[in-house]
Amino acid sequence: MSQPVIRTEALTRDFGSLRAVDSLSIEVRPGTIFGFLGPNGSGKTTTIRMLLGLLEPSAGRAEVLGCDTRTHSDEIRLRSGALLEHHGLYERFSAWDNLEFYGRIWRLPRRSRRERIEELLRRLGLWERRRESVGRWSRGMKQKLAVARALLHRPAVLFLDEPTAGLDPVAAAALREDLAALARQEGVTVFLTTHNLAEAEKLCQAVAVISAGRLLAVGHPDELRARAGLRAEISGRNIRPSVLEALSARAEVSAAQIRDGRLSLELRPGAELAPLVSLLVAAGAEIEEVRRASLEDVFLTLIEEEQRCSPISSR
């Protein structure tokens, strides 16, 4: 199996008495989009800063592209791209000059720099507006340009800190599409922090969930759903309370209840929904919607469990 692009071992960062990241151990495989999920203030940005070598860990260690973040941070920054919490664009500069500046920083030769800038601006639909000051642009366009800047030097790993935060749904969806396409075409490993669960579900091949700096779960979104226990909600007409008894008797169902006219099922691992839907239909129910637990449900469950287990957080 190929070496992980990112590996952390008990990575910890304290700010005075506040523990921002607590014994974080994760591995990110090459060529994947890895989602790092957590609520606001859970330590996502601090983790990215440590991975880029901008902040030193208080304990534990991290490697990016085989380089230790404490001793080889220059090498890490040389081979990675980043779109951090803020887009970091020079707003008085044109789009072209923003990319020109970073192209010079990455020492791209003049000709290939120009070709690469044109390629990225065209691919992201910004070519026609390349001479405008980016200060006049919408947030979505700025984020796209910041993505282009991060990819300019063809990095091996790309750090994206909440790239769609603050964007309207249309701009966010457009940026997500661009990100997915660019990551695929460039073969880059992406470390993406977000608190947008739908985004993570669409983009990521692996996700880690953190809360209060602690890792709660890591794996493929489907694995996490299965690990947290499968839940489903079924809505429709004529779902009568009498059907609950028949459902509860089934081996794959651990709990069934009707709330607000919706049937809520908690299923055992490996359970299939189709036979249960057939049972309901046979009992006279008219099914309108069957919804499996989303990553968001898993996330909320994990956070709730975490808060139940440690009501007095160290943070």
Place this chain on the structure above:
Amino acid sequence: MFADLVTVIWKEWKELLLSRGGLRGGLISAVVIPLGMLGVYLPWQNGADWVSTPLLAAGWSWLPLLIILGLVADSFAGERERKTLETLLASRLSDRTILFGKMAALVGYGWGLTLGSLLLGTLTVNLTHRGPQWLLPGAHTVAVIVVFGLLTSLLAAAGGLLVSLRASSVRQAAQINSLALLALILGAVSAGKLMPAQWKASLVPAFTGPNLLRTELAIAAALLALDAALVAAAMARFQRARLILD
């Protein structure tokens, strides 16, 4: 490292020009107007005296201090305010390249403007007050302006960058720089007024005759030492983690 320094200087100068309403507006307000005032208007008004007065060396040596202190507050504090600093720090540029690139851009601008206005002033005087011979500043005057201009440029850039690194906002950095400049001017004026006549008399020989060069070298050495101390302090203060968390 040289190519990286040039990249940072390119960015700094471009930002300086664009901060004044576009490239054309920036060139006019940051280059044409200062050169017009210092290199055309003043020499034209003063005539041939402009070339020969000893005030030229004294004034032009300290000119970069005024020019640079008006700009330096924006360097790090401005990048922090505009949220561009963290992305710059996450790039492959080394700490020293970023710091020295910004310093070189300021020194290049302040010192360049000083030398440019000296050259242009000489040309203006000769064009407006034509005589049988070209009027040129003395070699000593030029040497003093070149050397002291560079040293005061470094002083303003290194000191101003240190303030900008520590300040929480551009406004705070600008206020501290203004206060420092005010203290320097008031200190010099007060010292001149309050100094006993006996002391003043004893200083005169140091600034005349063969002692002048020795005095100038001593002042240059002191300035160089101060510059080195400020550069070292700025280097010590430039820590990525601190800059990000400030």
